[in-house]
Amino acid sequence: MKTKRRSLLDIESLATAEITALLRLARRMNPAKPRPLLRKKRVALLFYEASTRTRVSFEFAAKALAATTSVIYAEASSIEKGESLLDTGNTLRALGADLIVLRHPAAGAPHLMARHLDIPVINAGDGMHEHPSQALLDAFTILRHKRNLRGLRVVIVGDIYHSRVARSNVHLLSKFGAQVTLCGPVEMAPDIAATLAPRVRVTRHFEEALRGADVIMMLRVQKERLAGRQIKVGEYAAGYQLTSERLRLARRDALVMHPGPIIRGMELTAEVADGPQSVILEQVRNGVAVRMAILASALGVAR
Amino acid sequence: MTRDSKPVSWLLKGGRVIDPAWRIDAEMDVLLRDGRVAEIAPRNKVRGSADETFNARGLIVAPGFIDLHVHLREPGQSHKETIATATAAAAAGGFTSVCAMPNTSPVNDSPEITAWMQDPARGAVVNVFPVAAATLGSKGEQLTDFRALQRAGAVAVTDDGRPILSDEIMRDVLHAAAPLNLPVMQHAEDTRLSAGCSMNEGPTAFRLGLRGMSAESEAAIVDRDARLAQAAGAHLHVAHISTAATIKAVRRGRRNRAHVTCEITPHHFALTDENVGSYDTNCKMNPPLRSADDREALLIALADGSIDAIATDHAPHARHEKQVEFERAAFGVIGLETALGLAITKLQRERKIGLARIIELLSTNPARIAGLKERGSLARGSIADVTLFDPGARWTFHAEKSRSKSRNTPFDGWQLTGRVVATIVGGNFVYRLG
Numbered sequence: 001m002k003t004k005r006r007s008l009l010d011i012e013s014l015a016t017a018e019i020t021a022l023l024r025l026a027r028r029m030n031p032a033k034p035r036p037l038l039r040k041k042r043v044a045l046l047f048y049e050a051s052t053r054t055r056v057s058f059e060f061a062a063k064a065l066a067a068t069t070s071v072i073y074a075e076a077s078s079i080e081k082g083e084s085l086l087d088t089g090n091t092l093r094a095l096g097a098d099l100i101v102l103r104h105p106a107a108g109a110p111h112l113m114a115r116h117l118d119i120p121v122i123n124a125g126d127g128m129h130e131h132p133s134q135a136l137l138d139a140f141t142i143l144r145h146k147r148n149l150r151g152l153r154v155v156i157v158g159d160i161y162h163s164r165v166a167r168s169n170v171h172l173l174s175k176f177g178a179q180v181t182l183c184g185p186v187e188m189a190p191d192i193a194a195t196l197a198p199r200v201r202v203t204r205h206f207e208e209a210l211r212g213a214d215v216i217m218m219l220r221v222q223k224e225r226l227a228g229r230q231i232k233v234g235e236y237a238a239g240y241q242l243t244s245e246r247l248r249l250a251r252r253d254a255l256v257m258h259p260g261p262i263i264r265g266m267e268l269t270a271e272v273a274d275g276p277q278s279v280i281l282e283q284v285r286n287g288v289a290v291r292m293a294i295l296a297s298a299l300g301v302a303r
Numbered sequence: 304m305t306r307d308s309k310p311v312s313w314l315l316k317g318g319r320v321i322d323p324a325w326r327i328d329a330e331m332d333v334l335l336r337d338g339r340v341a342e343i344a345p346r347n348k349v350r351g352s353a354d355e356t357f358n359a360r361g362l363i364v365a366p367g368f369i370d371l372h373v374h375l376r377e378p379g380q381s382h383k384e385t386i387a388t389a390t391a392a393a394a395a396g397g398f399t400s401v402c403a404m405p406n407t408s409p410v411n412d413s414p415e416i417t418a419w420m421q422d423p424a425r426g427a428v429v430n431v432f433p434v435a436a437a438t439l440g441s442k443g444e445q446l447t448d449f450r451a452l453q454r455a456g457a458v459a460v461t462d463d464g465r466p467i468l469s470d471e472i473m474r475d476v477l478h479a480a481a482p483l484n485l486p487v488m489q490h491a492e493d494t495r496l497s498a499g500c501s502m503n504e505g506p507t508a509f510r511l512g513l514r515g516m517s518a519e520s521e522a523a524i525v526d527r528d529a530r531l532a533q534a535a536g537a538h539l540h541v542a543h544i545s546t547a548a549t550i551k552a553v554r555r556g557r558r559n560r561a562h563v564t565c566e567i568t569p570h571h572f573a574l575t576d577e578n579v580g581s582y583d584t585n586c587k588m589n590p591p592l593r594s595a596d597d598r599e600a601l602l603i604a605l606a607d608g609s610i611d612a613i614a615t616d617h618a619p620h621a622r623h624e625k626q627v628e629f630e631r632a633a634f635g636v637i638g639l640e641t642a643l644g645l646a647i648t649k650l651q652r653e654r655k656i657g658l659a660r661i662i663e664l665l666s667t668n669p670a671r672i673a674g675l676k677e678r679g680s681l682a683r684g685s686i687a688d689v690t691l692f693d694p695g696a697r698w699t700f701h702a703e704k705s706r707s708k709s710r711n712t713p714f715d716g717w718q719l720t721g722r723v724v725a726t727i728v729g730g731n732f733v734y735r736l737g
Contacts (some may be wrong), residue, residue: 013581020724042525084623084626084627085627085628086626086627104628106628106629106630106631107511107512107513107582107628107629107630108511108513108582108628108629108630109628111582112579112582112627112628112629116626126512127512127513127630128512129511129512129513129515130512161509164512167512190509192505192506192509192653193509194509195506195509195510196506196509214387
């Protein structure tokens with residue numbers, strides 16, 4: 001049988017066994033101890049949106065597996081007038097790429113590419129849709145501190161509507177039996193968000209959501225989006241900023257997470273970001289091992 | 304066989320004639336001569352003789368189908384479709400007449416373009432009735448010359464995909480159209496609210512991370528238009544209605560004595576927004592596929608007579624315009640060849656809506672709406688536009704075999720019941736199965 005090569009497009013369509021296998025593989029990956037699993041493989045990192053941590057994380061992961069990497073920044077303007085996404089993909093394929101990591105502002109762009117290309121496509125964030133590698137590294141990080149995800153009370157706070165991180169995490173956590181509470185003002189956490197997956201609820205009341213929480217995931221809140229929805233920064237902070245006082249409502253061993261980049265004083269205080277319950281930097285660190293697992297698994301060299 | 308072939312008379316023998324205009328549903332023979340229905344009589348009772356006989360046993364003989372809403376793409380976008388290819392697809396779908404939307408390039412806002420579209424040089428195999436732009440360039444600013452357009456052959460006016468939002472302009476359009484008995488077709492969408500949206504608002508859009516078009520704004524436009532149409536004494540035709548709220552607005556308008564008619568597309572009664580699945584751009588159209596509740600309300604309205612017509616909104620697009628990111632993909636699907644099969648499969652088989660009602664939706668009512676006298680009926684003296692179909696035939700639609708120049712359909716590979724066997728325009732066969 002041919003070695004299985006497969007894309008990672010979203011969390012929603014993954015089976016729990018596939019997720020478990022990826023997380024297990026990630027535990028065996030150590031960025032400090034390179035494994036030449038992808039020697040002679042070419043990994044193209046195709047970024048249609050600015051990104052530091054995701055891009056560097058994938059790049060380090062590929063290099064730790066001895067792959068050759070190339071980063072391609074596509075100007076946002078080229079989307080409108082330039083080469084089509086499929087043509088770019090076919091060009092990279094013709095140049096010898098064995099795998100494409102794609103970050104794109106349009107939801108479903110990786111799905112399109114995967115449908116028409118015979119090499120794996122890894123979704124590094126597509127519009128407001130999903131960011132599967134982030135959810136995997138978040139689960140990996142949680143499992144470093146909690147025995148399992150079943151029954152965990154996870155609160156995701158902020159601009160759910162625009163967040164691909166939220167969507168991927170909701171799917172992953174729900175698949176493993178966690179209880180997910182989405183929290184934010186109605187413009188950011190509309191009621192319809194509860195239809196994403198089973199056992200998901202939406203609330204506007206941060207304090208209520210925090211009571212008894214095991215994990216608190218703070219999302220980035222963009223000032224422009226607040227302005228667009230006529231929400232004042234001060235008002236938002238008053239209702240939804242994670243402060244030390246509020247954190248006390250959660251379980252004493254609750255984890256504070258954030259996909260970054262964090263804006264101190266906006267969605268959380270510096271005190272909380274740097275506090276003992278924060279695992280924000282650990283998330284970043286774990287990202288490399290998790291992405292090593294994703295790349296190795298996609299190219300069928302490890303399972 | 305083409306329209307150029309020497310005129311012959313035809314006897315359509317042994318078929319089941321269904322002509323809702325005259326409440327006929329019986330086994331009858333039909334004699335076509337000189338482009339007209341010369342005789343229609345019970346089996347073997349036709350007195351005149353014909354050059355040729357067509358055995359219609361087991362088939363339904365219906366007045367030719369009329370599609371109120373197609374995009375022929377000519378002039379200007381022949382990479383998507385031409386009048387010749389679109390009308391070939393129309394013939395294969397049983398349509399003997401198509402009403403061509405004005406969003407061509409340039410926009411059909413002049414008698415010259417209206418006439419150009421009907422020129423025999425275009426190679427149309429079915430009748431083409433242009434629907435002209437209501438405003439110059441469909442910019443919603445300055446009215447076109449309705450009288451001149453009508454004289455050139457336009458059967459209605461619309462700005463279709465660039466709906467008329469200004470109350471003043473819409474009022475002026477309706478007032479100008481009323482004395483000419485020219486229907487005003489409106490694509491009811493509040494484009495101020497739907498910018499950047501690519502599908503129906505709802506759980507599927509939220510899951511896919513796509514911005515959603517609200518279902519309410521369609522009905523709000525219909526409410527306003529019906530009010531203005533009533534005041535102007537004009538005929539408002541609501542294009543491709545897609546929501547439960549919209550059919551309520553249509554009924555409300557009628558209760559308030561406005562002359563409101565409406566159409567539905569086969570894809571809106573066959574599919575829901577869940578069919579978008581994993582970013583299938585062949586399920587991206589405008590109005591978008593709606594919720595299961597919307598679809599249910601529309602199926603009820605199809606059965607109870609609230610909806611007047613089935614129109615395909617045939618909207619061909621080249622492959623490269625669809626094989627792109629969902630949000631960038633062009634709106635629209637082709638639909639001429641699948642309309643009857645979907646109507647019979649989804650309406651007759653699944654919902655027990657009768658064949659007479661389906662023919663009313665595909666022929667009788669569209670003829671009335673577009674003011675096509677002598678069409679939409681098989682009464683003696685009518686123009687010999689006839690559709691013959693086998694209501695029980697099962698077949699599979701293959702997009703690559705479409706006569707359209709484009710392949711953008713969500714129904715590729717669908718098993719359908721009900722198939723067009725022959726299409727006759729002006730007494731000449733323009734399509735024969737097999």
